[in-house]
Amino acid sequence: MLGASNHWAWRVERVRTLAAAAGLPGYEVLQYHHTYLRQRTDLPTLRSPDGDLGVASGDLLSYLREEPRLTPVAYSPLLGGAYVRSDKPLGPEFDHVGTPARRAALREVAADAGATVNQVVLAWLMGGDVPMIPLVGASSVAQLEESLAAVDLELTPGRRARLDAAGGSEAGL
């Protein structure tokens, strides 16, 4: 199985088209940075002056929705622990008005569902209309067990709607 990570969606599509025309296998798994908090994608990066091509933007999400045979993997879904730890500050890409609104929604839904904030993030990723496989990191058995338990957390439509409705990044740009 072939996969690719951190490319513009148009480039992935071009490669898949070329592979299909040549009768070769194409990419089936795509790995991008994706999580519940929205992040600015317009800031120049070392990879591209046009913005962060490693973030699952609307362009990529619409592509995945159109191509359900592609398997999306979301790396760094817990933002390295930043959802719950003050020693892991968020970067400038999260510095917009949508971030506090989303963090508040997460806290509310977690309390309501009897789950942790990290578990709600993972359940949100796995159960969305474009289901993601979270590529979670863990430094202890306790962290791993907490993340694994998210598999059993199914967000009700009401809780998911509450999460989805909370501020996006566009409001702050």
Ligand SMILES: NC(=O)c1ccc[n+]([C@@H]2O[C@H](COP(=O)([O-])OP(=O)(O)OC[C@H]3O[C@@H](n4cnc5c(N)ncnc54)[C@H](OP(=O)(O)O)[C@@H]3O)[C@@H](O)[C@H]2O)c1
């Ligand atoms: N394709 C790419 O460009 C790319 C880029 C980045 C990562 N990746 C892949 O994605 C994998 C995961 O990335 P990641 O480690 O950034 O994922 P992550 O799940 O966002 O962060 C994992 C880290 O968060 C902390 N953590 C986990 N559970 C926690 C909990 N319950 N409470 C508090 N803190 C918790 C731990 O940090 P501490 O060690 O500080 O406790 C853990 O090492 C990597 O191993 C890599 O293979 C791919």
